[in-house]
Amino acid sequence: MVKKVFITRNIDEEVIQTLATHFQVEVWHSEHHACPREELMKQAADSHALLTMLSDQVDQELLDHAPQLEIVANLAVGYDNIDVKAAAEKGITITNTPDVLTDTTADLAFSLLMASARRIVEAADYVKQGSWQSWSPYLLAGSDIHHKTIGIIGMGKIGEAVAKRARGFDMTILYHNRSRNHEAEQNLQALYRTLDELLQESDFVVCLAPLTEETKGMIGAEQFALMKETAYFINAGRGPVADEKALIHALQEKELAGAGLDVFEKEPIDSSHPLLSMKNVIAVPHIGSSSFETRKIMMELCADNITHVLTGNDPLTKVH
Known part of the structure; x- marks a missing residue:
């Protein structure tokens, strides 16, 4: 079975293609609008990995509807949008992108x-x-x-x-x-x-x-x-x-x-x-890490974390 990765925003195409060589990848293709809650819930239901943004709420409700979920890779250093405790109870790995930004x-x-x-x-x-x-x-x-x-x-x-x-x-x-x-x-x-x-x-x-x-x-x-x-x-x-x-x-x-x-x-x-x-x-609109160079590195780190976890290896930047 090919594992599924859902990415909640349009990111660098090279990063998407790298993931697509190993997994089934679905992307919410929008530059300016966050993935709707209904869509995120729908996609999470059969996803093994989520690549999320700070605007995506990964809470108890979502985790309860994602029985196959193994990892949430957050495109940020902070992860206050994620219920880390609930994820830990379900054995779901949470990663972030420290240091690179x-x-x-x-x-x-x-x-x-x-x-x-x-x-x-x-x-x-x-x-x-x-x-x-x-x-x-x-x-x-x-x-x-x-x-x-x-x-x-x-x-x-x-x-x-x-x-x-x-x-x-x-x-x-x-x-x-x-x-x-x-x-x-x-x-x-x-x-x-x-x-x-x-x-x-x-x-x-x-x-x-x-x-x-x-x-x-x-x-x-x-x-x-x-x-x-x-x-x-x-x-x-x-x-x-x-x-x-x-x-x-x-x-x-x-x-x-x-x-x-x-x-x-x-x-x-x-x-x-x-x-x-x-x-x-x-x-300014929360652009602290928003340079082309840094965002690309952050995306690559998220993809690497996902690849590691879905292939049975330890993540690079685990939150818990």
């Missing part, structure tokens, strides 16, 4: 920091709209980045990569993590702080924390109130870690200078969302 995501996080501080999007729109009529000393003046203090919430590998970039700007590096990262302290001169201390001292707060029961809503009204009025909040981790209503209030009350956001509580964010009408907010 570290630098690309760090590039995006630091790009949001720079674009927010220097008002790049606002300035580009100013020129395109024909508003640039003359030069003046404070025309779209922003904030310096060099020699400022960056506070990184979540000093994992992506956090370390962001810290490396910050060193190039001669920034003071603070971090908060659930456990001390002694390697970052030694190699990057990163200084550990409690969350409150980090918020109070930082000019740029970069949130890279994963979404867990402990981190959900951890940055709320009290935390934003601790930040400097000149500070910027950057979130390239998970949207629900920050309370969006509290962020909106902090921005409206000028408790913060601005924000750069790659992730949101609900994705995709509604076009009428208040954050999108604020000039001091840069919002």
Whole structure:
């Protein structure tokens, strides 16, 4: 019997063809729309492997309707879209794509920091709209980045990569993590702080924390109130870690200078969302790892994990 693999979004054709040499492959061919829940349930019913996106909910209901399922390969580092406990109880392997997207995501996080501080999007729109009529000393003046203090919430590998970039700007590096990262302290001169201390001292707060029961809503009204009025909040981790209503209030009350956001509580964010009408907010559609090179590597890793598991071998990047 040829085993079946269902891919929930159109991915690189070479990767699809590689899988198709060994397995029956079905693909939800769409660039812009997530696989409908009904279709995912239908395909999972006779699939041995699923290659999923963060937008796909792999929950108890789906797993109960997938008796042949052996592996779910998630095209992401995070896997909060998957009920890992339920999968473990059924002996289903869950894999992710760690490490290969570290630098690309760090590039995006630091790009949001720079674009927010220097008002790049606002300035580009100013020129395109024909508003640039003359030069003046404070025309779209922003904030310096060099020699400022960056506070990184979540000093994992992506956090370390962001810290490396910050060193190039001669920034003071603070971090908060659930456990001390002694390697970052030694190699990057990163200084550990409690969350409150980090918020109070930082000019740029970069949130890279994963979404867990402990981190959900951890940055709320009290935390934003601790930040400097000149500070910027950057979130390239998970949207629900920050309370969006509290962020909106902090921005409206000028408790913060601005924000750069790659992730949101609900994705995709509604076009009428208040954050999108604020000039001091840069919002991008969860593109942290979105480079051609990195996405191809992520897809290949998912395919390799699937091939390993369906041929009776150990996966390369098992979550549990």
